Amino acid sequence: MGLRTYIRENFIEDIKPYKPRHFRKPGQMLDIVSAWKGLEQIVEDIIDQFGLERDRCIEFGVEFGYSAVVFSNYFKSVTGVDTFEGDIHTVNKNEHFEETSRRLASYPNIQLVKSDYKDWIARDDQHYNLAHVDIVHNYAETFECGLWAAQHSDCTIFHDTESFPEVRRAVKDLAKKTGHKLYNYPEHHGLGILVARKK
Numbered sequence: 001m002g003l004r005t006y007i008r009e010n011f012i013e014d015i016k017p018y019k020p021r022h023f024r025k026p027g028q029m030l031d032i033v034s035a036w037k038g039l040e041q042i043v044e045d046i047i048d049q050f051g052l053e054r055d056r057c058i059e060f061g062v063e064f065g066y067s068a069v070v071f072s073n074y075f076k077s078v079t080g081v082d083t084f085e086g087d088i089h090t091v092n093k094n095e096h097f098e099e100t101s102r103r104l105a106s107y108p109n110i111q112l113v114k115s116d117y118k119d120w121i122a123r124d125d126q127h128y129n130l131a132h133v134d135i136v137h138n139y140a141e142t143f144e145c146g147l148w149a150a151q152h153s154d155c156t157i158f159h160d161t162e163s164f165p166e167v168r169r170a171v172k173d174l175a176k177k178t179g180h181k182l183y184n185y186p187e188h189h190g191l192g193i194l195v196a197r198k199k
């Protein structure tokens, strides 16, 4: 492969810093511990800046429901997929599907599904306005789940791009593979934002 071909095939524009125009706190939030805390202030800004419809949101990695409840303020329906068993990076490794379902019962637009993301993406072919990937923070899982999410949504966001280099690397590779635009918001452990380019 010549140098020009190599550069063309591997070129990725620098990640653009995401600059929120407005910080707005959603009306409904859970008062629980979460590394996601703080990001709730920019979700509506992301929806507005990228002109997203507010119908359907899917989340991979719900844990106790902090981010799922944030999304429920803005989307008619939120589907939350999680094994509810934790992973190598989470403190909690006890099964908690029933407990979390009870906690989120007062948010009728959230549907929780106890499933590995691998099983879910093998059978779901629907389209979402926003997808959120916050599962185990390894390269392979983030890339596989993120690729499906990028192909089935208008905008995919990834938590922990600052605190987990493997997540950041997967997100950069996804931008290269899909040709989507990539932004990064560095606060609150980092949020990568992949947006499909308008045709």
Ligand SMILES: C[S@@+](CC[C@H](N)C(=O)[O-])C[C@H]1O[C@@H](n2cnc3c(N)ncnc32)[C@H](O)[C@@H]1O
Binding pocket: 033, 034, 035, 036, 060, 061, 062, 063, 064, 065, 066, 067, 068, 081, 082, 083, 084, 085, 086, 087, 090, 115, 116, 117, 118, 134, 135, 136, 141
């Ligand atoms: C960092 S936590 C999610 C935090 C959550 N978004 C919040 O708002 O606090 C990661 C979650 O991903 C889930 N998870 C890890 N690997 C998974 C997989 N392969 N499929 C589905 N869920 C997975 C874990 O069970 C855990 O609950």
